[in-house]
Amino acid sequence: MIAAQQIGCTTTAASPELQPYISAYCLYDFSPELCETPIFFLPEGIIEIVVQLGAVSSTSTATGQNWRQRPDAFVGGLHSRAYIMQIEHPGKAWGIRFKPGAFRRFTSLAVHQFKNLLASPTEIWGKEAEQWLATISKTKDLETLWHMTERFLKDHLNPANAHFPAQTIWAYIQQSKGQCKVAELAQMACLSSAQFRLRFNQYFGIAPKPFLRLYRLQQAQQQFHPQTAFTELAYLSGYYDQAHFNRDIRSITNMSPSELFSLLR
Numbered sequence: 379m380i381a382a383q384q385i386g387c388t389t390t391a392a393s394p395e396l397q398p399y400i401s402a403y404c405l406y407d408f409s410p411e412l413c414e415t416p417i418f419f420l421p422e423g424i425i426e427i428v429v430q431l432g433a434v435s436s437t438s439t440a441t442g443q444n445w446r447q448r449p450d451a452f453v454g455g456l457h458s459r460a461y462i463m464q465i466e467h468p469g470k471a472w473g474i475r476f477k478p479g480a481f482r483r484f485t486s487l488a489v490h491q492f493k494n495l496l497a498s499p500t501e502i503w504g505k506e507a508e509q510w511l512a513t514i515s516k517t518k519d520l521e522t523l524w525h526m527t528e529r530f531l532k533d534h535l536n537p538a539n540a541h542f543p544a545q546t547i548w549a550y551i552q553q554s555k556g557q558c559k560v561a562e563l564a565q566m567a568c569l570s571s572a573q574f575r576l577r578f579n580q581y582f583g584i585a586p587k588p589f590l591r592l593y594r595l596q597q598a599q600q601q602f603h604p605q606t607a608f609t610e611l612a613y614l615s616g617y618y619d620q621a622h623f624n625r626d627i628r629s630i631t632n633m634s635p636s637e638l639f640s641l642l643r
Contacts (some may be wrong), residue, residue, distance in 0.1 A: 386409060390520065398480070412522055428472070492509065499591070551593060555597060611639075
């Protein structure tokens with residue numbers, strides 16, 4: 379098994395108008411060398427649209443059970459657990475990576491409906507998505523993919539979906555390195571804790587506490603160095619003790635810290 383970071387990828391930024399919502403466009407290279415090798419993905423707390431350009435791949439839980447072939451195009455809902463992908467046929471894939479809380483600006487649907495699912499873009503945007511996919515599936519040219527995607531997303535950017543301060547909440551989570559309480563975030567949004575959890579779920583795709591756990595695990599991955607003790611890594615990632623850190627890793631990845639970080643190094 380290898381980590382997802384070993385997949386070849388060319389990234390490009392969105393236009394200034396879409397940069398508040400899109401972290402990157404990615405042209406993935408699913409090379410023949412990666413075929414039949416399980417690829418491990420740590421959940422990132424984001425939504426990503428993926429269009430496979432000749433590639434064929436399957437996905438499974440972290441335990442390697444219940445394999446299913448991925449559609450040619452899908453909206454990958456926020457994953458609450460680690461998962462494994464396997465490339466069955468080499469090719470390219472085009473990815474649109476949305477910032478946390480941002481996908482809701484392009485749809486009237488609550489984002490938690492897509493959690494742990496691969497949804498069809500046509501179920502969300504209908505005929506327009508079908509036409510867009512028919513156009514971009516015929517090319518692997520980065521510039522063409524960029525322009526066609528920008529046009530599609532700008533046509534569906536809906537200012538009316540800005541009733542919840544998702545960008546402010548996300549900025550505070552980053553600033554605090556995930557070391558914040560749900561009550562603090564609810565106060566920032568001027569909502570009761572119950573109403574905040576409901577709206578957070580609708581915009582981020584998962585409840586606040588599990589989202590913060592995913593964020594801290596991502597922080598741990600970024601902070602990790604082979605010489606760093608797990609006790610120190612837990613502290614750097616916002617945990618007060620290693621036992622809590624160990625439990626979160628086990629629940630999200632089905633691995634111990636040593637198993638996980640030996641794979642990610």
